[in-house]
Structure formats: structure tokens, C-alpha cells
Amino acid sequence: MAEIRLENVSKLFAGDVVAVNDITLDIADGEFLVLVGPSGCGKSTLLRMIAGLEEVTDGQISIAGTDVTELAPRRRDIAMVFQSYALYPHMSVRQNLAYGLKVRRTPKAQIARRVDEVAKLLGLSDLLDRRPGQLSGGQRQRVAMGRAIAREPKAFLMDEPLSNLDAKLRVGMRASLQQLHSRLGVTTIYVTHDQIEAMTLGQRVAVMREGRILQADEPQKLYQEPRDLFVAAFIGSPAMNLVEATIDGGDVTFGQFRIPLAAGRRPLRDTGGRVVLGIRPESFEDTAFASGDLPRIEVQVEVLEELGSDAHVFFLVDAPRITAETLEASEEEATLLALEKALFTARVDARTRARVGERLQLAVDPQRFHFFDPDTGASLLQPAEPARATGAPGTPVPA
Amino acid sequence: MSASAATPAGAPQPRRARRGRRKLATQTGWNLVGIAVIVVMVFPVYWMISTAFKSDGEITSGSWFPLQPTLQHFRSAMAGADHPYFWNSVANSLIVVCVTVALSMVIAFFAAVALAKFRFTGRKVFIVLMIGIQMLPQAGLIIPLYLVLRQYGQTGTLTGVIITYMTFVLPFSVWTLRGFIIGIPRDLEEAAMVDGSSRVGAFVRILLPLVAPGLVATSVFAFITSWNEFIFANVLLNDNSKQTVTVWLSYFTGTARHTDWGALMAASTLTAIPVVIFFVLVQRKIAFGLTAGAVKG
Ligand SMILES: Nc1ncnc2c1ncn2[C@@H]1O[C@H](COP(=O)(O)OP(=O)(O)O)[C@@H](O)[C@H]1O
Ligand SMILES: [Mg+2]
Numbered sequence: 001m002a003e004i005r006l007e008n009v010s011k012l013f014a015g016d017v018v019a020v021n022d023i024t025l026d027i028a029d030g031e032f033l034v035l036v037g038p039s040g041c042g043k044s045t046l047l048r049m050i051a052g053l054e055e056v057t058d059g060q061i062s063i064a065g066t067d068v069t070e071l072a073p074r075r076r077d078i079a080m081v082f083q084s085y086a087l088y089p090h091m092s093v094r095q096n097l098a099y100g101l102k103v104r105r106t107p108k109a110q111i112a113r114r115v116d117e118v119a120k121l122l123g124l125s126d127l128l129d130r131r132p133g134q135l136s137g138g139q140r141q142r143v144a145m146g147r148a149i150a151r152e153p154k155a156f157l158m159d160e161p162l163s164n165l166d167a168k169l170r171v172g173m174r175a176s177l178q179q180l181h182s183r184l185g186v187t188t189i190y191v192t193h194d195q196i197e198a199m200t201l202g203q204r205v206a207v208m209r210e211g212r213i214l215q216a217d218e219p220q221k222l223y224q225e226p227r228d229l230f231v232a233a234f235i236g237s238p239a240m241n242l243v244e245a246t247i248d249g250g251d252v253t254f255g256q257f258r259i260p261l262a263a264g265r266r267p268l269r270d271t272g273g274r275v276v277l278g279i280r281p282e283s284f285e286d287t288a289f290a291s292g293d294l295p296r297i298e299v300q301v302e303v304l305e306e307l308g309s310d311a312h313v314f315f316l317v318d319a320p321r322i323t324a325e326t327l328e329a330s331e332e333e334a335t336l337l338a339l340e341k342a343l344f345t346a347r348v349d350a351r352t353r354a355r356v357g358e359r360l361q362l363a364v365d366p367q368r369f370h371f372f373d374p375d376t377g378a379s380l381l382q383p384a385e386p387a388r389a390t391g392a393p394g395t396p397v398p399a
Numbered sequence: 400m401s402a403s404a405a406t407p408a409g410a411p412q413p414r415r416a417r418r419g420r421r422k423l424a425t426q427t428g429w430n431l432v433g434i435a436v437i438v439v440m441v442f443p444v445y446w447m448i449s450t451a452f453k454s455d456g457e458i459t460s461g462s463w464f465p466l467q468p469t470l471q472h473f474r475s476a477m478a479g480a481d482h483p484y485f486w487n488s489v490a491n492s493l494i495v496v497c498v499t500v501a502l503s504m505v506i507a508f509f510a511a512v513a514l515a516k517f518r519f520t521g522r523k524v525f526i527v528l529m530i531g532i533q534m535l536p537q538a539g540l541i542i543p544l545y546l547v548l549r550q551y552g553q554t555g556t557l558t559g560v561i562i563t564y565m566t567f568v569l570p571f572s573v574w575t576l577r578g579f580i581i582g583i584p585r586d587l588e589e590a591a592m593v594d595g596s597s598r599v600g601a602f603v604r605i606l607l608p609l610v611a612p613g614l615v616a617t618s619v620f621a622f623i624t625s626w627n628e629f630i631f632a633n634v635l636l637n638d639n640s641k642q643t644v645t646v647w648l649s650y651f652t653g654t655a656r657h658t659d660w661g662a663l664m665a666a667s668t669l670t671a672i673p674v675v676i677f678f679v680l681v682q683r684k685i686a687f688g689l690t691a692g693a694v695k696g
Contacts, residue, residue, distance in 0.1 A: 051589075052592075052593070053592070072597070074594070076593075079593065080589075080590065080593045082586045082590060086586035086587050086589070088587060088590075088591070089587075089609065090608045090609060099591070100595050103591075103594060103595040103600060103604075104595045147590075151594070151595070
């Protein structure tokens with residue numbers, strides 16, 4: 001077990017591709033850190049540099065206090081789980097699990113004992129004599145996990161280990177992974193592009209974009225206090241509603257709506273009245289079920305999704321939508337609607353009487369508004385700070 | 400099935416039947432083509448082997464089957480006064496073939512690894528050259544190769560033949576092995592390196608066993624090509640005691656008036672045997688799809 005420290009780590013590929021750009025991050029001993037970000041943002045490259053599979057262009061990596069920047073992978077004593085699993089196809093499950101121990105010349109009896117232990121832990125005992133080709137996807141995934149565990153390394157590095165499983169299996173494996181981590185307590189860096197996976201697994205989540213870490217925080221903090229427009233848009237499902245807005249006096253105006261701001265929740269900096277307003281879907285409520293005297297807006301229901309537990313109401317806002325370049329997420333919700341209009345999502349009580357095509361009164365809570373600088377994307381709710389997220393080690397939350 | 404049953408009866412039914420009939424006809428057609436191809440390919444082999452066992456009378460009468468089988472032609476081919484040097488040429492061929500195969504495999508493997516895994520200047524040019532060379536007609540290379548070999552005193556020696564064979568076995572082998580190596584996910588070696596292997600260790604324990612089927616397939620090709628090669632051997636080896644089996648075989652084709660067909664067919668059959676034995680020995684090792692299960696689900 002060990003802490004991992006990244007100091008100003010960069011990676012330049014041939015052709016001036018900056019895959020990782022000056023990342024500084026400390027991962028505490030025993031912490032479960034998730035690197036999350038859209039595909040191509042440099043997560044795998046960063047992980048591979050920590051593993052020693054990719055040369056570091058600039059900066060320093062240390063594991064357990066030792067500078068490993070120049071060390072070969074096998075001298076770093078870490079284990080890696082690949083997205084493709086990378087099981088050795090010509091070896092049985094037993095040999096796969098034992099490989100790391102064998103090449104380290106562990107005594108035979110000890111290898112056998114360790115392999116049995118790990119197999120039992122992961123429910124692989126009946127499969128030990130099979131070849132990877134004879135296993136299902138989920139079983140292969142567990143073997144890949146087992147191979148990492150068997151050696152008792154200083155840290156686990158996992159690159160999208162669940163992305164090849166079907167949705168149901170993935171949810172199950174997520175829970176097992178958490179259990180495994182709390183049982184073994186080994187420092188883990190976990191890469192995923194799936195923000196739900198990141199939020200559920202990570203004690204701390206680092207959001208990456210274009211080779212940089214935008215924010216590294218505990219999941220709740222990331223959700224409640226995004227420091228950056230991209231983080232706000234990326235984290236949360238359904239995504240935060242984002243729209244260009246203007247602030248004049250005590251009101252914020254976006255599209256056809258004008259809402260008075262809450263006293264304690266205003267941009268800390270003046271950006272000439274122009275802001276990007278962010279409202280999480282759950283900050284809306286059907287007035288029939290809303291408490292108190294929140295400001296109201298009347299919307300036209302475009303789409304209604306009833307999920308049983310709650311309902312999603314989609315309505316149009318007459319203002320430019322914050323587009324994909326800023327927000328990876330909006331690519332997924334690519335709609336056929338005109339770009340000049342933003343499609344908002346409100347999460348309301350399941351008992352709502354909203355009907356498609358009809359009007360609906362929504363209460364909205366200005367206490368939960370987010371404001372971002374339309375030029376830099378920085379949150380206006382936090383004091384201006386040095387450009388780069390420092391990513392100081394958070395206190396690991398007991399799992 | 401159930402979907403079409405649910406649709407109103409009538410229109411869909413006949414259409415489906417018609418489609419089925421057409422499909423059956425197509426399938427039968429292809430099967431017939433397949434059988435024709437097999438017959439065309441197998442018949443000469445059958446004719447060669449059966450003729451080798453026929454008596455002289457049956458050969459002239461052109462009978463389809465050796466009713467009075469005889470080994471006389473084999474005896475005369477292997478030890479007859481007219482055809483000496485059988486064992487001698489078998490030995491020569493074996494030496495040439497084994498050395499060619501062994502050397503080519505080692506060299507081709509390393510070359511293929513270099514081409515598949517490393518980026519170096521001239522890599523593309525090298526690959527293009529390799530393919531280009533294979534497109535040249537071999538006969539066109541006889542004279543230049545002969546001249547080069549003569550300069551080094553290698554005409555009339557087995558070494559010269561081995562070198563010549565390698566000039567066309569190597570490009571093919573490198574190309575084929577490169578394909579096999581590229582097919583092995585890079586992750587596997589990387590996983591081994593993270594697990595504690597050195598680069599060489601990962602190479603020996605992971606890459607090599609996985610390329611083995613490729614090595615076998617390639618060596619089969621190399622074996623067959625060099626065993627069956629005639630033109631270069633004929634030009635380079637004029638001393639009877641140094642000739643290979645294909646050259647030995649060529650002496651059976653007499654004049655147009657008189658060819659000992661029985662002996663020729665027996666000799667041809669004998670020549671084909673080692674290739675068949677070699678193939679039977681190694682074919683089970685050509686386990687395709689050995690990398691199955693390495694990745695994903
Ligand atoms: N070997 C390589 N050579 C050149 N560019 C690469 C290489 N590997 C990755 N990249 C580039 O680096 C960036 C980050 O890639 P990667 O780390 O794989 O992203 P992620 O894992 O977040 O999807 C991408 O733009 C990718 O095209
Ligand atoms: Mg990746």
C-alpha cells in the first residue's frame with residue numbers, strides 16, 4: 001500500500017499531441033480515486049504513465065515516496081486491470097492468477113495458497129482450470145481483477161475495467177468493487193468515462209478534460225460545488241441545465257423567464273452582467289408539490305418522462321443553448337430542435353399532472369443556482385483562484 | 400417464424416416458399432461447383448498414385464484402377480540401374496529444406512517482430528520492397544543470382560541453393576509472421592510487464608507461445624516451397640551426387656518416345672511423401688484462434 005504523487009506530469013505524443021498537460025495530484029494511501037472525463041481526454045495515458053507503460057515527457061511520479069518516473073513497470077510494484085482484460089489466452093485461469101507471483105519467484109506452495117484465496121474471494125474456484133476463451137465476459141473480468149489482487153501490489157490501476165460488461169453486470173461489479181476496496185484497502189486509481197460509475201465508486205473524483213484535471217473532489221462536493229462549467233455539465237444525470245443569462249439588479253433573466261436572485265447566492269465577480277446560469281433538474285418542482293414561496297415559472301411541456309419514482313419534464317427556454325464544445329454531455333442529448341433554444345429538464349414529483357403540450361407551473365429554487373463565467377467557464381460562486389486545480393489530497397472517506 | 404404466422408394468411412406465405420426454393424437452388428449450385436473443384440484437384444493425385452501401382456500392361460491400356468498392384472516401379476525408381484542417386488538426393492533435399500526452414504523461421508520471426516512493433520525510418524520502404532520482390536517472376540532472377548553465387552564460389556553447392564531458397568522464402572515468411580504478431584493485442588505484453596516480467600520475459604512467455612501457430616503455418620509453406628523447388632536446383636546443381644529430389648525426378652522424363660511412366664509416377668509419389676508426412680505432423684499445431692478469449696467478452 002502506498003500513496004501516489006504526480007507532480008507537473010505531462011505527456012506529449014509525436015505530432016505535438018498534448019495528451020496530458022501538467023497534472024499535479026496526490027492520491028492518499030488507501031484512497032479510491034476515480035479519473036473521469038470524455039473519451040480522448042488523456043485518462044488512459046495518465047494511468048499508463050503511472051504504470052510505466054508510457055514514458056513521461058515532463059514531471060515526476062512517485063509511489064510510496066520513491067521516484068519511479070524512470071523505472072520499468074515491473075519495478076513499480078503496481079497492478080493494472082486493462083479495459084480489454086488482457087488475459088493470457090494460452091494459460092489457464094490458475095496460471096493467469098499465478099503469473100505475477102511466478103515471475104517474482106514466489107515459492108510454489110505460497111503461490112498455490114494465494115491463488116486459492118483469491119479464487120475464493122472472487123468466486124473463481126470452479127473455473128481455475130479453464131482457459132480465458134471458455135469464460136463469459138463477467139468471469140473474464142473477475143479473472144483480470146484476480147490477477148491484479150493475487151500479487152498484493154502497492155496500488156491498483158484500472159482502465160475502464162467494467163466498460164465491456166452489459167449494464168446489469170456492470171452495476172453488480174460496481175458494488176463488488178467497492179466491497180473489495182474496503183476489504184483490501186489498497187490505493188486504487190480507477191479510470192472511467194462514465195460519470196455515474198465515477199460518482200458511485202470514487203472516494204474522490206478527478207474530472208479531466210483535454211489533458212488537465214479541472215477539479216478533484218469528493219463526489220458530493222463535485223456535484224454541489226462544481227468549480228467549472230464543464231464539471232457542472234459532466235457530472236449529474238440528467239445533466240445540469242445550462243443557458244446564457246443576464247443579471248441586472250436582483251434578477252436573472254434567461255429566455256422568456258425572469259427570476260429574482262436569492263440573497264446569499266449571487267456571482268461573486270462581475271462579468272458585465274452576462275453569465276451562464278446552471279440549474280440542476282431537481283431544483284425545479286411542480287408547484288402542486290413545492291413548498292413555501294419559491295419563484296414560479298410557467299412552461300410548455302414538450303416531453304414528459306415518467307419514471308415511477310419521479311418524472312422528467314422537458315421544456316424550451318428561449319435562449320442560446322450552451323453547445324457541445326463546452327459540454328460533452330449535450331452530444332448525447334443531441335435533439336432535432338433548433339439550436340437557438342435550450343431544452344431544459346425539470347425533475348418533479350411523480351404525481352405531477354403535467355401533460356405534453358399543456359402548460360405547467362414550476363417552482364424553482366434560486367438558492368441552488370450556479371453561475372459561470374461565459375468566457376472562462378469558471379464558477380462565479382467561488383473566489384477567483386489560480387488557474388489550475390491543485391487537487392490536494394482529500395481525506396479518504398471510510399467506505 | 401411466429402411473427403409471420405401472426406400476419407394475415409395469404410401474401411407472405413408463397414413469397415417465403417419461393418425465397419426458400421431459390422435459396423436451396425443456389426446452395427445446390429455452390430455445392431456442385433465445390434465438388435467439381437475437388438475432383439479437378441484430387442484426380443491428378445489419384446492418377447499419379449494409382450499409376451505407380453499399375454502393371455505396365457494396365458498403364459498402356461489406361462485402366463482406372465490397379466487390378467494387379469505391383470511394387471516393381473518403386474523398386475526401379477529407388478534402386479534401378481537407370482535411376483541411381485535416390486537416397487542421395489533425398490538426403491540432399493532434407494539438408495537443404497531443414498536448413499532453409501530453420502534459418503528462415505528464426506530470421507523471419509525477428510524481422511517480423513521489428514516490423515510489427517517498432518517504428519523506424521525506412522520501415523514502409525522495407526515492407527513495400529518485400530512485397531515487390533515477391534511479384535518478380537523467379538525465373539527472371541536465375542541469371543543474376545547465378546552470377547552472384549558464382550562470384551562467391553557457391554554454384555554447385557547446397558549452401559548456394561539454401562541461400563537462393565531463402566531469398567524467396569524469407570519475404571513471404573516475414574510478411575505472414577508480421578500479420579500474426581500484429582494480431583496479438585499489445586495489452587498482453589504490457590500486462591505481463593506490469594505483472595513483473597522484463598521486456599524479454601514478456602516476449603518469451605507471452606508473445607512466443609502465441610505466435611507459435613503462425614510459425615508452424617509459415618514453416619509448412621517454407622518446407623513445401625523449398626522441397627518442391629526445381630528450376631534453381633536444376634541450374635545450380637549439375638553434379639548428380641549433389642542433386643535434390645526434384646532434379647532426380649526430372650531424369651525420369653525420358654524422350655518423347657520412351658518414358659517409363661510407371662517409374663515416373665512411383666518416383667513422384669515418393670517425392671510427395673515427405674511433404675505429406677511433415678504436414679500431418681504439424682497441422683494439428685496450426686490451432687487458429689488461439690488468442691480467443693484474450694480480450695473482451
Ligand atoms: N500512442 C499514441 N500516439 C499518439 N497519440 C496518442 C497515443 N495514445 C493516445 N494518444 C492521444 O492522446 C489523447 C488521449 O488519449 P487517451 O489517454 O487514450 O484518452 P482516454 O483514455 O481519456 O480516452 C488522445 O487525443 C489520443 O488520440
Ligand atoms: Mg482510455
